[in-house]
Structure formats: structure tokens, C-alpha cells
Amino acid sequence: MSEPSSSESTLTLTTPIPYLPGVGPARATKLRKLGLRIARDILFLFPRNHTFPPPPTKVADLADGEPATFIGTITDAELVSRTPGKSIFAAIVENDSGAVRIVFFNQPFRAEQLTFETKVRISGTPKLAGLRWEFTHPQYEVVQEGELPDEDAPGGLILANYPLTEGIKQSDLRRLARPLVGELAGQLTEVLPERLRSEAAKRLNAAGLELPDVLPDISEALRGIHLPESKEDLTAAQTRLVFQELLVMQLALAMRRRSLTSELRAPPLECSATVRNRILRRFPFELTGDQRRVMDVIAADMARQFPMNRLLQGDVGSGKTVVAIFAMLVAVAGEHQATLMAPTEVLARQHYATLKRMLADSRVRIGLLCGSLGAAERRDTVEKIRTGELDIVIGTQALLYGVEFHRLGLCVIDEQHKFGVKQRVTLRDGGVDPHYLVMSATPIPRSVAMTQFGDVDLSTLREKPAGRGAVHTYLAGDSWRDRWWSFVKERVAEGRQAFVVAPRVGPEVEAADEELLEVIDAT
Structure with a gap:
């Protein structure tokens, strides 16, 4: 493709980067690394941040130690190498108000950038060196006539700082963006x-x-x-x-x-007043207002013909598991299966024990499926899931592999961030999607939840169930170690329990073991 002639060079939003003034094929190749292929791409290459240098200052108005900006032309420049690896580059920058000196130590490449008769805009903190103001290692930009205000301008120019790539400087992108914005922004x-x-x-x-x-x-x-x-x-x-x-x-x-x-289609699981009351009677404690409110919302969601996707968040101890049990029993009452998937086997077994205890005198059949099951036990559990002999299945990611549900109506996921979103798809049953209830103890602001869980409705449990004691958390340094072990000894002597979490198996655990043995011996 040949380059357009000057008579055809009117810029448009789709003008290829190589045809922009001052670019050419070599620089265009470098700009492509920033995703810049046509002129419009430059308009939407937003700055990382902005620099707010002081307004341009005349020589007479410079003050020692006060940040200043000076615009002028280089009238003299010299690179002096004292010893190998050490150099000084100095230049005189002059305008109608006078001249200042700029100095760079051990940066000989400045001599190639700041050459005679180059117009520059420098910003820094001047100091009086003899009879002349001097800027050491100032920020600077090589400018063209008309690009920047002169020293009589009322305010300084705010500089855009763009993302860069090898071979492209800030001044290159600024010089490229300025005329394009002025000429093309109105075409959008x-x-x-x-x-x-x-x-x-x-x-x-x-x-x-x-x-x-x-x-x-x-x-x-x-x-x-x-x-x-x-x-x-x-x-x-x-x-x-x-x-x-x-x-x-x-x-x-x-x-x-x-x-x-x-x-998407999901089984509508109605929760009548009779079913609701029968389920609530299973909880041997008073529910919080938040729990009752969220249960009402979940019951309404599960009665629809499209999948519930609800994120339930709340602190540890706020009663999320109780709400999940309610939802699973609604599914069972609607003659469908429910499953609860936990991120670890320890947590899965804990949920399993809780449900077995709470539903011990009911006809609800509960199963556990996790990685530690023996081959025969796993085959038996998987077969019962397939034939519908289990109503509620508690498990880990083992639920995702080689498991076929009879009539899955609800999937509860504990700690959503531990699982990939695509793992949901494996739980679909013959084109029918189960309802989803996702639980998390990680506080997620509504704005973040809408971003990361765009297809999920959000519910939050803020009330704590009655009788829950306050939880106190402390951060202690090594100097508190003896005091904390004394505290542990006192609590253990009262008949209470304590546990220690070490960062990894090794010296830390061995040290904790020794101190725990001392506690045991003392009690």
C-alpha cells in the first residue's frame, strides 16, 4: 500500500498509524506494542496519570528552593568526562527574561537529547550557584513552537503521562496526541x-x-x-x-x-406456608431478622422457572449455614436433590455432621462425597446420587467428576472464590439448571459484587444470632510471646481449649510444640 499524497492526507479516525505526521514504519512498529494501529487508538490511549508542574517563571521571579518551570532555548551545552564512568553534562537555557543552567551527573546520553538551539521546558527546584540559577537533574521536555505557553502565560500546562514501551518516550506520545486530539476528537x-x-x-x-x-x-x-x-x-x-x-x-x-x-430453565420449587413452618421448626433457636428476610427472598427465587443466582455474604457466625439448610430443605420438599460443595474436606465433613444431627429424626437422606472415600464407598455413593436415593449430598470438588444427579434442584457453594465459574456448568442436569446459592464470609461491597458477580443477586447477613459471644482479635509481636502463653495457660487451667496455627511445617511448629508441652505440663 502506498502512502497517500499530500493532497489526500486529510486525517481521519481510521488513518493508519504509519501515515500520521512524524511516525513512519519504524516507529509505528513500536507503537503497535501499545495497541496503537489507527489514529482513533491514540485518542483512547488514556494517560496513566498527570504531572502538575508550576507555571512558567521568569528568571527575575525564581526563588531558592521554590519549585519552578522555565521555558527557553539551549544556547550552550557541554559534556565533561572526568574519570571513566563519571561525567557532567551542563547546558544553558535562555529566553527573553535571562538564562539558567541545567546540570546532569553521570548521564552522558543527555548530550544527544539536549542539543544546541533545542527549545525545552524544564521543571525543578532551582538554587543560586554564583551569579546564575541552576537546576540539577530537572524534568524536561523538548517542545516545538506553539506547543506550550510562554513565560507570560497565567498558568502551567498539565502534562499527560502515558504508558510507554521500548523506544517510545513521553515526549513522542505527547507530540503525537496533541494535534490528533485537536483535529479528530470532534469526529467521534x-x-x-x-x-x-x-x-x-x-x-x-x-x-x-x-x-x-x-x-x-x-x-x-x-x-x-x-x-x-x-x-x-x-x-x-x-x-x-x-x-x-x-x-x-x-x-x-x-x-x-x-x-x-x-x-435458562430451572425447576420451580414452591415453598408453601406449611413447608416453611415445618422446616423452621427444625431449628432449635430463634432466627435473626436478617435470616428470616433472606429465607423469604430465597424461597421466592426458587419458585421461579429460571435459576436463582444469589450471593449470601456474612461474617463467620452470622448464620449463613442455617439459611443454606433452609434452601436445601425447600428443594427436598419439592422432590429435588440439593448439594452443598465446600472448598475443603474438613469443612465438608463439618457440614455433613451438622445436617446429620439436625435431621436425625427426619426422612431426609444425606450423603457425603469427598476425595478420601474408598473406591467401593465412592461407587456406592455415586450410584445413590444417580438413582435419587440421596436427597442432600455434601462434598468437595469430587462432586464435579463422574457424578450424575437424579434431579438436582439446588447447588450451594461455600466460599465461591475457591471455585472457578466454569465448574457450575458441570452440575447442569440434562439442560435444566439448578438454583445456585453462593456463600462467602469475605466482605464484598455491593459495587464490587456487581462487577465480579454480574449475574448474581446479593444478600447480606449483618445480625448475629442471639447468645454469640464477641470475638476479639489481637496482633502481637514477639515481645508479647510470654504474655500470650501465660494467657493460654490460664484459659487451659479453666478447662477451656486453645489451638495454634503455624505458617508451615518446620522450626515454627517445633517451637510451638515445645511451648504447648510446657502448657500441658503446667496444667
Whole structure:
């Protein structure tokens, strides 16, 4: 493909990177590593952050120790090598107000960048060296005429700092972005109507932000993110772009939820008042208001013809397992199976023991499937699951391999983050999806939950069941070791229990063993 002639060189959003002014094939290859292939890509290469240098200053206004910016032309430069590996590069930068000196130690490559008659913008903290102001190791940028304000400008220029790749400097990307933003930003189609941008600005301002009455349109936002004239412009541009990204994400999640509810089918499991009361009578304690509220929501979810996907979060001891047992018994009452998948065998056996104890006098049949089962026992359990002889199955990831459910209606997953999302698919039964209840003791803010669990409804247990003691957590250093072991001895002497968790098998465990033996001997 030949390069367009000058008469055909009008830039568009789809102009290939090699045809942009000052790029060429070699630099275009490097820019591709940043994902830049056409002009539009540069508009959406957002800065990592921004630098806010002071406004340009005249020589007469410089002050010792006060950060300053100076714009001028290099009128003299010299590289002096004193000994191998040690050098000094110094240059004189001059404008109509006077001249300053810039110095770089052990950076000889500066001599190739800061050459005679190069215009630069330097920022740093000057000091008076003899009769001349001197900047040591200043930040600098080589600029072209008209790119930056001169020393009479009322304010400084905010500099965009872009992600870089080998062979590409900040000055390269800034020089590339500035004209493109000015020329091409107006060619973009605005996708957010003014009414929506106005309503968003109104709500954000009510939340404490200081934004204009209407969020910027896309062209203004791109100019504000690449070439902000003030911090207020930058904040407004960033807010507009973040708002658009979050809005698009939420629309995508809403479309996904609609797809799930229209395409997937689950068994409707009605929970009548009689069934509900019969289940609740099994709990020998008073439920919290949160537990009752969440049970009502889950019962309504499970009565629908599309899968429940609910994330139940709450601190340890908040009663999540009780809610899960309620949901599983609703499934069993609807003549379907339920399974609870735990991340470890220890936790699976704990859940199994709890259910066996609570349902000891019922007709509900409970099974356990985990990795430590013998081959014959596993085959027997798997066969009972297939034929429907087990109503509730507690297990680990062993449930995902070689297991066929008779009529799976509900899957409870304890600690969702321990399992991959794709593992859900293996629990589908003949094109019918079970309902899902995911439990987590890890606090997840609603905004994060909507991001990571876009197809999941969120419920939170905040109330603690009555009679639960307060849990106290302490962080102690080595200096507290003797005090803590004394505390352990006192509690053990009272007939209470203690356990120690060591980071790994080795000296730490051996040391803990010795101290535990002392505790045992003392009691």
C-alpha cells in the first residue's frame, strides 16, 4: 500500500498509524506494542496519570528552593568526562527574561537529547550557584513552537503521562496526541444524550463532587484527558469517561441477566406456608431478622422457572449455614436433590455432621462425597446420587467428576472464590439448571459484587444470632510471646481449649510444640 499524497492526507479516525505526521514504519512498529494501529487508538490511549508542574517563571521571579518551570532555548551545552564512568553534562537555557543552567551527573546520553538551539521546558527546584540559577537533574521536555505557553502565560500546562514501551518516550506520545486530539476528537459520535449527562452530573454533585452542570461530551472529555487546561477540566473529563465505562459495563451485565432469565430453565420449587413452618421448626433457636428476610427472598427465587443466582455474604457466625439448610430443605420438599460443595474436606465433613444431627429424626437422606472415600464407598455413593436415593449430598470438588444427579434442584457453594465459574456448568442436569446459592464470609461491597458477580443477586447477613459471644482479635509481636502463653495457660487451667496455627511445617511448629508441652505440663 502506498502512502497517500499530500493532497489526500486529510486525517481521519481510521488513518493508519504509519501515515500520521512524524511516525513512519519504524516507529509505528513500536507503537503497535501499545495497541496503537489507527489514529482513533491514540485518542483512547488514556494517560496513566498527570504531572502538575508550576507555571512558567521568569528568571527575575525564581526563588531558592521554590519549585519552578522555565521555558527557553539551549544556547550552550557541554559534556565533561572526568574519570571513566563519571561525567557532567551542563547546558544553558535562555529566553527573553535571562538564562539558567541545567546540570546532569553521570548521564552522558543527555548530550544527544539536549542539543544546541533545542527549545525545552524544564521543571525543578532551582538554587543560586554564583551569579546564575541552576537546576540539577530537572524534568524536561523538548517542545516545538506553539506547543506550550510562554513565560507570560497565567498558568502551567498539565502534562499527560502515558504508558510507554521500548523506544517510545513521553515526549513522542505527547507530540503525537496533541494535534490528533485537536483535529479528530470532534469526529467521534456522542453516545450519551445531554439529558443523561446532566442527570449524572446532578447526582454526582449531590454526592460531594464539584463538576459542571453537564458532564462533558466525548470530544470535550478527550481534550480534557489529554490536554487539560485546569484540574477542574481534568476531573470533569475523567468523571465522564469513568461514568461511560461503568454504564456500558452495567448495560452488558443487564443484558447478560436478561439472557440468563430468558434462555435458562430451572425447576420451580414452591415453598408453601406449611413447608416453611415445618422446616423452621427444625431449628432449635430463634432466627435473626436478617435470616428470616433472606429465607423469604430465597424461597421466592426458587419458585421461579429460571435459576436463582444469589450471593449470601456474612461474617463467620452470622448464620449463613442455617439459611443454606433452609434452601436445601425447600428443594427436598419439592422432590429435588440439593448439594452443598465446600472448598475443603474438613469443612465438608463439618457440614455433613451438622445436617446429620439436625435431621436425625427426619426422612431426609444425606450423603457425603469427598476425595478420601474408598473406591467401593465412592461407587456406592455415586450410584445413590444417580438413582435419587440421596436427597442432600455434601462434598468437595469430587462432586464435579463422574457424578450424575437424579434431579438436582439446588447447588450451594461455600466460599465461591475457591471455585472457578466454569465448574457450575458441570452440575447442569440434562439442560435444566439448578438454583445456585453462593456463600462467602469475605466482605464484598455491593459495587464490587456487581462487577465480579454480574449475574448474581446479593444478600447480606449483618445480625448475629442471639447468645454469640464477641470475638476479639489481637496482633502481637514477639515481645508479647510470654504474655500470650501465660494467657493460654490460664484459659487451659479453666478447662477451656486453645489451638495454634503455624505458617508451615518446620522450626515454627517445633517451637510451638515445645511451648504447648510446657502448657500441658503446667496444667
